[in-house]
Amino acid sequence: MIFLDKGLERLLDRYIREHCEKQKQHGIMATAGFLIGSKLNDDFHLAHIALNYLQNGDSYSKLIDAEWISDTGARVLRLLPGGLTIVGLLWLAGPKNSLQSAEIRAMLVRALAHILVNHNALNTVLVDGCLRSRDEPLKPRDKKASGKNKFHIETFLDVTVPSKATVGQAVDAVKEHIIRTLCSRAEIHYESTDVVEDEPNDRVSVHQLPRPGFASLPSQPAIVFTDYLFESDTASDAQQSFADLLTLTIPEDEIEIDSERLLDEGDLYSIVSDDEKPSRVERSSSSTSSLSSVVLPPIRKGTKKLPVNMYAIVAALVALLSFVVYILMKALSS
Incomplete structure (x- = not known):
């Protein structure tokens, strides 16, 4: 069963009117959207519907494909708190491009599958480069355990779960939020990093x-x-x-x-x-x-900076040596 939060029916009616206007003005094929909510047992709780608009000036604005929907869906996922995800897709279209078309259905299934695969990947953690069972001991127990490790972490975050959610689902939402925000921030930073050669x-x-x-x-x-x-x-x-x-x-x-x-x-x-x-x-x-x-200041590896008085002594010795060489040369010439 699908439960809609208050106001979503009016929002959906507004989206339908806007789609009809754009279809008349620009001849767009269809409008895709993301159903944002959470799944509790066999029920879906929808909190918001976001449209996947195409730019009016784009020469391909009349076309919608699975890649465009999945790429935008990945960006939408970054914005969501733990406990919320994309639970489905909205498709607004005329009779020619409705869900009765096998091609349209296949395209939407591919897009949603790609989004869900990325979402599920957030819940997967590799331990020492391997995917291991949750019930498996972290370390082999061939030796007697010794020592104690203690970690103290304090974090503040907001997650979203349905009103009838369990404690376990709330804990999973917290974990999901931490993983999602860290992965999103690292991914965005990586995408924007400028490669500087010969720094x-x-x-x-x-x-x-x-x-x-x-x-x-x-x-x-x-x-x-x-x-x-x-x-x-x-x-x-x-x-x-x-x-x-x-x-x-x-x-x-x-x-x-x-x-x-x-x-x-x-x-x-x-x-x-x-x-x-x-x-x-x-x-x-x-x-x-x-x-x-x-x-930083110039780096000198393996050397120590000489004090000023040492420079003076070295200079005096060089001058004295030059004077002795001069006297010897004069004596030899005589």
Whole structure:
């Protein structure tokens, strides 16, 4: 059974009207959307519906394929809190491109399967490069265990589960959120990293992961979406992402972007040792990178800097040796 949150029926009616208008004006083939929610037992709880719009000016704007839907779906997944995922696809089309077409059904199945495969991959962890069973001992028990390891981690996050969810489902949502946000931030950072060849040896680069920007679903404030921003990005950039990927219009002042602090010059200065304090700190001017660098003093390997008085003694010895050689040459010439 499918349960809709309040307001979704009106939202769906609005999407249908907008699709009909675009179909008349631009002749689009269909409109795809993402059903965002959670699965509890055999029931689906829908919290939001986001449309997968195509650009009007695109020469291929009349075409929708599985790759376009799955790529956009992967970006939508990055914004969702733990406990929410894409549980299905919405398809708005006329009779010629309806779900009665085997080709259309196959295309949507491929797109949804690709999204779900990526989603399931978030729950998979390799231990020492191997996929191991959850019930398998972490280490072979051929030796008596000794020692004790203690980890203390404190984290704050928002996840979403249905009102009838169990404790286990809430715990799984927390784990999913942690894995999703770490993977998303690392993936976005990797995609935006500038490859710099022949970088000077006197420079240490510090890469910072994108910081989160939070916004609540207007109809359900307890559901918090997350966008990821680079150093020079603002709330306006997050606002655009929420509009493009989630079909949400959120005022800038309702988007929180200050929950995490970026490293400042003082932090970068303290990274290196006291003997190699940087002469200056540089920050990237790119809007798609969180890269900073510190320029270190010249590095001398295996040598020690001579004091000033040692230079004076060496200079005096060289001068004396030159004078002796001069006297000997004069004597020989006589």
